[in-house]
Amino acid sequence: MKRGEIIDILDGHHPRFGGWIAHAIHGLIVLSAVSIAVETEPEVAAPLQHFLVGFEVLVVVLFSAEYLVRLWASPRPLRYALSFWGMVDLLSVLPAIAFLTPEWQIVRALRLVRLLKLFRSSHSLERLVEAMVQVRGELVVFGVISALTLYVSAVGIYIFEHEAQPEVFTSILTSLWWAVASFTTVGYGDMVPITAGGRVFTSFVLFLGLGIVAVPAAIVTTALLESETNLRRRRGPMNTRPDETSREKD
Numbered sequence: 001m002k003r004g005e006i007i008d009i010l011d012g013h014h015p016r017f018g019g020w021i022a023h024a025i026h027g028l029i030v031l032s033a034v035s036i037a038v039e040t041e042p043e044v045a046a047p048l049q050h051f052l053v054g055f056e057v058l059v060v061v062l063f064s065a066e067y068l069v070r071l072w073a074s075p076r077p078l079r080y081a082l083s084f085w086g087m088v089d090l091l092s093v094l095p096a097i098a099f100l101t102p103e104w105q106i107v108r109a110l111r112l113v114r115l116l117k118l119f120r121s122s123h124s125l126e127r128l129v130e131a132m133v134q135v136r137g138e139l140v141v142f143g144v145i146s147a148l149t150l151y152v153s154a155v156g157i158y159i160f161e162h163e164a165q166p167e168v169f170t171s172i173l174t175s176l177w178w179a180v181a182s183f184t185t186v187g188y189g190d191m192v193p194i195t196a197g198g199r200v201f202t203s204f205v206l207f208l209g210l211g212i213v214a215v216p217a218a219i220v221t222t223a224l225l226e227s228e229t230n231l232r233r234r235r236g237p238m239n240t241r242p243d244e245t246s247r248e249k250d
Contacts, residue, residue: 003072003074003075006069006073007073007074009021010069010070011120012025025066025117026118028059029117029118030118031055032056032059032114033112033114033115035055035056035059038052056111059114060093063093063114066089067093070086070089085120088113088117089117091113092111092113127224127227128220130223130227131220131223132220132223134226134227135219135220135223142215146212149183149212150176150179150180150183151176153205153208154172154173154175154176154178154179155172155175156201156205157175157178157179157193157205158175160193160201161175161193161194164194164195164198168191179205182202182205182206183205184209184213185206185209
């Protein structure tokens with residue numbers, strides 16, 4: 001078996017073995033996510049705790065083996081190791097350190113990176129990445145504008161509300177939390193304007209928040225409509241996947 005076939009099997013593209021291997025990997029990822037949730041229960045029985053630890057060891061061993069096989073079978077191992085999916089595969093096994101240092105909660109949380117592996121062979125994710133790359137310039141510009149608008153909103157509400165509520169709007173940095181909650185239209189209610197000027201200012205901020213959410217969504221949606229055409233043009237007729245070819249015939 002050629003090395004390229006091994007990669008196709010692990011990615012789920014091999015016509016004979018790819019399907020059940022991909023389903024097995026996805027099932028293991030889902031069970032791992034369930035295990036992470038169950039182990040946080042405060043009243044887990046000791047036998048179940050031992051089982052969860054053993055299952056985590058098994059998951060780490062299997063994903064470590066997958067990473068090493070991909071590294072060996074890849075035509076350019078260094079390029080794979082530094083790629084996005086290479087880093088995802090590596091971060092899926094690094095949390096094994098958490099067994100030696102259980103107080104490193106951040107390291108233990110890295111196990112959730114495994115969930116990204118569910119989308120490795122997803123054509124929809126490939127289209128989304130293509131769309132994001134296509135409009136990255138517009139998104140960066142809009143991100144900068146959004147950050148500046150958040151800052152100006154935090155300064156504005158601080159000016160209006162600081163004297164009336166010095167214990168709530170204590171500083172501009174504290175007011176940034178209010179700006180984020182207002183722009184996302186969440187409104188937790190922990191920081192509420194009580195002055196007339198603050199309420200009028202908040203009304204303008206809420207309308208701006210709708211635009212902050214709507215404009216990037218429209219940009220990405222437009223790019224998604226064009227991404228499929230760009231991907232097909234890049235692959236060429238000889239590199240079109242079988243499932244795509246069957247859909248075109250239908």
